[in-house]
Amino acid sequence: MEKVVVLNQTHSRHPLLWLIIVFQFSLLFFSAFSAEITARKILKDKSKKSPKVCLEKTDEKVIINNGLVEVTIEKSTGHLLGIKYKGIDNVLETENDNDNRGYWDIVWDHEMYDKLATRHVIIITQSDELVELSFTRVWNKTKDHGISAPVSVDKRYIVRRGVPGVYMYGIFKRRKYFPHTYIHQLRIVFKLKEDKFHFMALSDTQQRIMPRREDREHSHCQVLAYPEAVLLTNPINPKLKGEVDDKYQYSIESKDNKLHGWIADHDAVGFWIITPSDEFRTGGPHKQDLTSHVGPTALSMFVSNHYTGKDIAEFYKERVAWKKAFGPVLIYLNSATFDHAHRYRKSLWKDAKKRLSKEIKSWPYSFAASKDYPHADHRGEVSGQLLVRDKYLHKQLMKAKSAFVGLAAPGRAGSWQTEGKGYQFWTQTDKAGRFSIKNVRRGKYNLYAWVHGFIGNYKLDRNVSVHTGYKKNLGTLIYDPPRSGPTLWEIGIPDRTAAEFFIPDPNPTFVNSILNHDDEKFRQYGLWDRCSDTYPHHDLVFKVGASNYSRDWFFAHVPRRTGNDTKATTWKIKFKLQEVNKSGKYTLQMALAAANFAEVQVRINKPDGSPHFTTNRIGYDNAVARHGIHGLYRLYSINVPGKRLRVGNNTIFLTQTRCKDEFMAVMYDYIRLEGPAV
Ligand SMILES: *[C@@H]1O[C@H](CO)[C@@H](O)[C@H](O)[C@H]1NC(C)=O
Ligand SMILES: *[C@@H]1O[C@H](CO)[C@@H](O)[C@H](O)[C@H]1NC(C)=O
Numbered sequence: 001m002e003k004v005v006v007l008n009q010t011h012s013r014h015p016l017l018w019l020i021i022v023f024q025f026s027l028l029f030f031s032a033f034s035a036e037i038t039a040r041k042i043l044k045d046k047s048k049k050s051p052k053v054c055l056e057k058t059d060e061k062v063i064i065n066n067g068l069v070e071v072t073i074e075k076s077t078g079h080l081l082g083i084k085y086k087g088i089d090n091v092l093e094t095e096n097d098n099d100n101r102g103y104w105d106i107v108w109d110h111e112m113y114d115k116l117a118t119r120h121v122i123i124i125t126q127s128d129e130l131v132e133l134s135f136t137r138v139w140n141k142t143k144d145h146g147i148s149a150p151v152s153v154d155k156r157y158i159v160r161r162g163v164p165g166v167y168m169y170g171i172f173k174r175r176k177y178f179p180h181t182y183i184h185q186l187r188i189v190f191k192l193k194e195d196k197f198h199f200m201a202l203s204d205t206q207q208r209i210m211p212r213r214e215d216r217e218h219s220h221c222q223v224l225a226y227p228e229a230v231l232l233t234n235p236i237n238p239k240l241k242g243e244v245d246d247k248y249q250y251s252i253e254s255k256d257n258k259l260h261g262w263i264a265d266h267d268a269v270g271f272w273i274i275t276p277s278d279e280f281r282t283g284g285p286h287k288q289d290l291t292s293h294v295g296p297t298a299l300s301m302f303v304s305n306h307y308t309g310k311d312i313a314e315f316y317k318e319r320v321a322w323k324k325a326f327g328p329v330l331i332y333l334n335s336a337t338f339d340h341a342h343r344y345r346k347s348l349w350k351d352a353k354k355r356l357s358k359e360i361k362s363w364p365y366s367f368a369a370s371k372d373y374p375h376a377d378h379r380g381e382v383s384g385q386l387l388v389r390d391k392y393l394h395k396q397l398m399k400a401k402s403a404f405v406g407l408a409a410p411g412r413a414g415s416w417q418t419e420g421k422g423y424q425f426w427t428q429t430d431k432a433g434r435f436s437i438k439n440v441r442r443g444k445y446n447l448y449a450w451v452h453g454f455i456g457n458y459k460l461d462r463n464v465s466v467h468t469g470y471k472k473n474l475g476t477l478i479y480d481p482p483r484s485g486p487t488l489w490e491i492g493i494p495d496r497t498a499a500e501f502f503i504p505d506p507n508p509t510f511v512n513s514i515l516n517h518d519d520e521k522f523r524q525y526g527l528w529d530r531c532s533d534t535y536p537h538h539d540l541v542f543k544v545g546a547s548n549y550s551r552d553w554f555f556a557h558v559p560r561r562t563g564n565d566t567k568a569t570t571w572k573i574k575f576k577l578q579e580v581n582k583s584g585k586y587t588l589q590m591a592l593a594a595a596n597f598a599e600v601q602v603r604i605n606k607p608d609g610s611p612h613f614t615t616n617r618i619g620y621d622n623a624v625a626r627h628g629i630h631g632l633y634r635l636y637s638i639n640v641p642g643k644r645l646r647v648g649n650n651t652i653f654l655t656q657t658r659c660k661d662e663f664m665a666v667m668y669d670y671i672r673l674e675g676p677a678v
């Protein structure tokens with residue numbers, strides 16, 4: 001059309017113009033020709049197109065088939081009974097009962113457990129392109145009180161044409177009158193066929209043949225410090241003898257927990273959980289949670305106390321209505337040509353990663369039908385630039401490079417790490433500190449951030465209300481990290497983990513070889529015991545100026561093991577001061593990366609007597625036992641009057657007083673002594 005317009009506009013007879021006209025005509029001709037080629041190609045593609053999606057109902061089941069997978073769901077409960085793919089009749093364990101193959105579950109109140117069997121099924125969408133089903137249960141006070149978790153449930157399944165897999169999501173709702181509860185855990189569980197799925201993959205490096213379920217039974221293993229951790233003494237696969245297995249060793253931070261699963265070696269088939277967004281997960285980007293583990297089990301974790309403690313489950317209060325959509329996640333199946341195991345495993349993993357990028361690109365999905373899952377045109381965008389002001393480090397403002405910036409429910413700075421009621425939207429800044437948070441759901445948020453290399457939490461001092469089509473540049477934001485004076489000395493890197501400190505090699509009798517890479521060493525079993533081995537005679541002493549934190553600062557402050565007993569320990573930081581202003585105000589910045597039933601008492605230049613400062617009893621994150629390198633972040637800015645210090649040698653004593661068991665511990669993130677303001 002455009003070309004015709006050009007012709008009509010031509011009034012002059014200049015030869016060059018004729019040339020242009022001829023050229024335009026040839027373009028027209030060419031594009032017509034190529035249009036035909038394209039059309040043919042599309043036609044050809046159409047003829048190759050996957051079969052349409054079909055829905056079939058029996059008395060007990062609904063079956064959705066798209067020619068690639070056949071998904072079977074129990075009508076009366078909404079449990080996933082089977083997925084048929086390629087040569088495998090059911091990738092889920094057929095020996096298991098109907099409620100023990102693919103199911104949602106909730107742990108609530110005091111160890112109450114509910115597999116969320118639903119009562120009704122509705123067809124939401126049925127077309128050649130897609131089938132979406134909804135399995136619902138409305139919580140009924142008369143019938144369900146004290147029996148089922150006080151929450152109404154809508155479990156959704158979507159099968160699309162051409163996609164070898166099934167999308168799953170759920171909408172959970174509480175009305176004002178529902179009784180007060182705690183929801184400790186909410187997830188989807190998949191129990192895969194035991195005689196087929198033996199190879200687990202969590203990341204490019206964490207992949208291997210796994211022990212079997214029986215290997216964790218009494219005659220095959222020895223239970224270690226707690227039931228989840230076992231030493232394989234007599235596994236079916238002799239190569240795994242002497243290894244440790246513990247599902248918490250396979251935990252991943254939410255921001256990275258996007259793809260994990262299993263491979264059935266003899267069929268060259270992969271089963272993957274693909275999570276393109278973590279907007280619905282609780283506790284922000286650094287919350288850690290389970291992935292896949294021996295079973296073979298694959299989990300999609302939405303809510304849990306893991307690595308945070310019960311603070312995160314505080315909000316399911318009476319008289320507060322709540323609704324949240326978890327997912328969708330994609331249960332993806334793939335297959336490879338059966339050749340050498342090494343090769344097809346690699347190609348299955350590579351293909352699953354490719355599928356993950358595809359899913360991320362199409363997020364938010366345009367095809368999920370629930371009104372509680374807004375599509376792109378009902379979401380907003382918030383952008384800006386974050387700078388850091390710390391005059392003791394740099395005269396000028398610094399760009400907050402690779403900072404984590406996020407929107408979460410309004411609260412105090414840092415509250416996002418225990419926030420689970422709403423949605424969270426996080427991104428990382430570029431080199432210039434610029435950020436853009438896309439696809440934000442409607443709602444009222446605070447903007448939060450933390451910056452690598454700086455202590456504390458940033459929070460923008462106004463609310464951000466996102467509505468449909470909202471597109472807001474917040475401009476330049478300035479973070480003033482806590483600081484009262486120049487650095488006299490520092491230990492560690494402010495990064496909310498203990499990763500930069502000394503992480504010992506595991507005891508050679510307690511190795512899990514899936515964690516062979518240096519940056520996964522902290523996940524090895526029993527490292528807490530290595531502290532007593534590393535410091536057999538006296539507790540840790542760090543000499544500022546002479547010690548090196550990556551060699552001389554143990555990653556976790558744990559009790560000392562003495563025979564069967566555990567004993568409190570006092571770590572010492574020794575440092576020299578050339579001068580002291582006796583009336584000046586010094587500050588000890590103490591950032592913790594984790595805390596579990598612990599208390600740190602700080603004494604300055606006197607080992608005994610009442611402490612100068614105490615954290616009091618803090619933490620339930622259990623990060624040491626769960627092999628995390630961090631739990632929740634805490635920062636203490638402790639005033640140190642100059643009169644407590646002296647010219648020459650000084651010692652700060654850090655006593656972790658609670659020691660009933662070896663997991664009562666803290667991890668430090670970073671410690672800094674600041675001089676008086678100048
Ligand atoms: C709740 O359950 C009771 C007892 O089964 C039933 O009589 C009532 O109709 C139910 N209420 C609703 C709203 O479904
Ligand atoms: C932001 O929202 C919170 C909670 O809704 C409210 O209490 C607070 O006053 C608001 N703050 C500002 C600065 O508007």
Ligand SMILES: *[C@@H]1O[C@H](CO)[C@@H](O)[C@H](O)[C@H]1NC(C)=O
Nearest residue numbers: 502546547548549550551552
């Ligand atoms: C501290 O120790 C680590 C590990 O041994 C080493 O890489 C680093 O260079 C040391 N740093 C200093 C300042 O000596």
Ligand SMILES: *[C@@H]1O[C@H](CO)[C@@H](O)[C@H](O)[C@H]1NC(C)=O
Nearest residue numbers: 225560561562563564565566
């Ligand atoms: C440690 O506990 C074990 C098992 O309870 C017991 O046999 C052993 O004597 C105890 N050792 C000491 C030093 O108390």
Ligand SMILES: *[C@@H]1O[C@H](CO)[C@@H](O)[C@H](O)[C@H]1NC(C)=O
Nearest residue numbers: 581582583584585642676677
């Ligand atoms: C010592 O600290 C006090 C209180 O901050 C201040 O007024 C005084 O100038 C300082 N003295 C020196 C020598 O810096």
Ligand SMILES: *[C@@H]1O[C@H](CO)[C@@H](O)[C@H](O)[C@H]1NC(C)=O
Nearest residue numbers: 543546574575576648649650
């Ligand atoms: C200060 O500590 C150093 C060791 O760090 C020691 O050699 C020296 O004797 C101490 N000085 C005093 C006055 O105690």
